[in-house]
Amino acid sequence: MTTDFTAAMVAARRAGRRAPLPASIPDDRAAAYAAQIATFDALGLGVAGFKVGSNGRTGEPGAAPLAAGTIHRDRSRITVSETHPMWLEAELAFVMARDLPARSAPYAAAEVLAAVEGVAAAIEIVDPRFADWPGIPPMAAFADFQANGATVVSAVGRGAGDLKVEDLTVDFRMGDLVKTVPGTKYPGEDAIRLLVWLANNLGLWGPSMTARGLKAGDVIISGSWTSVDKAVAGTTATNTIAGVGSVAVEIVQG
Secondary structure: OHHHHHHHHHHHHHHOOOEOOOOOOOOOHHHHHHHHHHHHHHHOOOEEEEEEEOOOOOOOOEEEEEEOOOEEEOEEEEEEOOOOOOEEEEEEEEEEOOOEOOOOOOOOHHHHHHOEEEEEEEEEEEOOOEOOOOOOOHHHHHHOHHHEEEEEEOOOOEOOOOOOHHHOEEEEEEOOEEEEEEHHHOOOOOHHHHHHHHHOOHHHHOHHHHHHOEOOOOEEEOOOOOOOEEOOOOOEEEEEEOOOEEEEEEEEEO
8 A cells, every 4th residue: 555655756756746645544653764764765765864753752753754855955946836835844953073983882872962963954955755745644644755846955153962952943934924822832852852762763764764863964853833824925034043053045926
């Protein structure tokens, strides 16, 4: 059943167009993770990072790999149209400084943080493969790389070892839209927990991802602070996190 779903994702990505949702979709998270990695393998995509998020400190995290070639630094431009809208999310990103190879014993937080270069401001570009998004079943959206299309990341602005998200504030702007979100309102509550969970759960995608581990240069975005906002043509969206960095996406009409 997942094979038909994967084939639809592969075809949509190759064509650069959104596809109708197939009748057969993954029925649980295990099948959704399998569909993610099967799509990556079918397209020959490399991995350049991950997105990970959860609802609070006790929610089960969920994740998806970020494809090589979809992570951009500091500033990017996207083209939107009535038939191909996109959405944006303001996020905090971790950037790895060195490899963190797989091992049988779980990593402690201090070990994971020791391999991190620091944190940066990020904007996730939400560009789903299915035409009816977001009105599709949750597992279909989950399997579709959680709708990730690309990610724009600032330079690393500070270390991660003493990070407390409650001390940060995300300032997201796009045209007349302004969202200022203090760290006490960050839905994930504990970004370091999510990073450590990811380092210890790469086996969810199977043995090849376990063998890969986390790599130097990987970007890990840790969940939206602002929910999703439809990209507005003719504006520039910015995410500024004081003491961390600022990043921008220029939005043009297609």
